[in-house]
Structure formats: C-alpha cells, structure tokens
Amino acid sequence: MMTANGTKSRSTGSDSCVQCKVVILGAAGVGKTALTVRFLTKRFIGEYCPTLESIYKYQAQMDDEDVRMEILDTAGQSPGNWKDGYAMWPDCFMFVYSITDRTTFEEIISIKRQVENMRKSTTINGVLVGNKLDLLHDRQISFLEGSELADQIGCRFYEVSAADWTQVTVISDLFCDLYREYRKSRYVRDSRQRKTSSSVRFKQAIQKVISGKTAPRRTPTL
Numbered sequence: 001m002m003t004a005n006g007t008k009s010r011s012t013g014s015d016s017c018v019q020c021k022v023v024i025l026g027a028a029g030v031g032k033t034a035l036t037v038r039f040l041t042k043r044f045i046g047e048y049c050p051t052l053e054s055i056y057k058y059q060a061q062m063d064d065e066d067v068r069m070e071i072l073d074t075a076g077q078s079p080g081n082w083k084d085g086y087a088m089w090p091d092c093f094m095f096v097y098s099i100t101d102r103t104t105f106e107e108i109i110s111i112k113r114q115v116e117n118m119r120k121s122t123t124i125n126g127v128l129v130g131n132k133l134d135l136l137h138d139r140q141i142s143f144l145e146g147s148e149l150a151d152q153i154g155c156r157f158y159e160v161s162a163a164d165w166t167q168v169t170v171i172s173d174l175f176c177d178l179y180r181e182y183r184k185s186r187y188v189r190d191s192r193q194r195k196t197s198s199s200v201r202f203k204q205a206i207q208k209v210i211s212g213k214t215a216p217r218r219t220p221t222l
C-alpha cells in the first residue's frame, strides 16, 4: 500500500524526486485548509483565517518513489474570478465540497467546467472530496450523489472529515491517490511520446533510403 510518511519539505536538492503540483479547489469554508493542514501536520486546528492563497511544499516516499509535492490551497472564490494559474499550474486537482452544504456541491460542476475551459481539455487528474463527514446529522449530500458526481467528472471519490483524527490515514491516502492518478497519466503521455518519436525516426529513415542519402544495408555475401 502506498504510504505518505514524509515530512514537510526542507528541500534536499535531490534530483531523483518526482515533482507533483496539486491545487485544492472548492467553495469558501468547505475545509480546503483544514484538509491540507491535516495531511501535512496530522493536526486539526479549529479555526483558520480565510485563505487568500497558500502554497505548501511536502516531500514523501510514495510507492517507493521520492515525491516532492507542491500544494496550492486556494481562496474559495467563484471560478469566474480565478487566476489562470489555478487551472494551468497544477498536475492534479482536488475538488472539495462540504457534505453539509448543497451549494458547495453544486459549485463543483462549474469549477470543473472552468478548469476544462482554461486548460482546453476534458482530461483532468483529480479526486472529488466530500468533507465534514463528522457532521452526519447535517448531511445534505448523500454518498450516492457524491459518487455519481465523481463518475460524471471522471474523478475518484472520497468522503472524509478533516476534524476527525481517526481519518488521518484516509486523508493521506487521498493525497497519495492524487499522485497515483498523475503518475498514471504521465506514464500514458510518455509512452505516447515514445511511440510518436520512434515512428518519426522510422519515417525519417525510410525517407533517407528513398532519397538515396543512406544506402540500404546489404547482407554480406559469403
């Protein structure tokens, strides 16, 4: 199983590290900072100043790889007011809503749409997170609705509570899963590039032979 037993990054300067940039998006007050702080420090601090924008660096062993994560905790503002960087900078996305607030759930659709519009792509590595699971008595969004939305936007789905200390491992796992999604997509992209460049090399070789620049190899006669 993947573990995230890392410590907050004090840049080691190691070049073998895989870089992974994560952005946390969601309406104001859904717990973006609480989730990030829980992941990084294993702590929950009841009150946070509304975030303007914070970036955290974190280094960990994930699936035997040294991973250097940069986590951008954004301000919960409407997607129309975003900077381009929110969509263009990251390798992967964490979309967060609160299970106690339907408007935050509905906002995920427009957040995802804005990301797609800015990136000009519908292929996005991400996870969908319903936070505040400890407030079950105030639940407005069922687990089923959450998982259906996750299917619709093409993300894995988690319900968690940043406030519940027993969920530390689940929260670590969800950040690790995010990295896994990214790694998978990187692998697909790299193998596509390898395929393209080898077929380009093949075409160039054929072209050279046709134009007579390179003589085809002859089989030595005995």
Ligand SMILES: Nc1nc2c(ncn2[C@@H]2O[C@H](COP(=O)(O)OP(=O)(O)OP(=O)(O)O)[C@@H](O)[C@H]2O)c(=O)[nH]1
Binding pocket: 026, 027, 028, 029, 030, 031, 032, 033, 034, 035, 045, 046, 047, 048, 049, 050, 051, 052, 074, 075, 076, 077, 131, 132, 133, 134, 135, 160, 161, 162, 163, 164
């Ligand atoms: N009960 C409960 N409260 C939570 C949980 N996560 C966050 N909160 C509370 O929700 C409030 C908002 O949390 P933040 O982490 O600041 O939310 P945010 O999404 O970063 O908010 P902005 O920075 O304004 O965008 C705080 O009072 C937190 O204590 C949770 O899992 N359960």
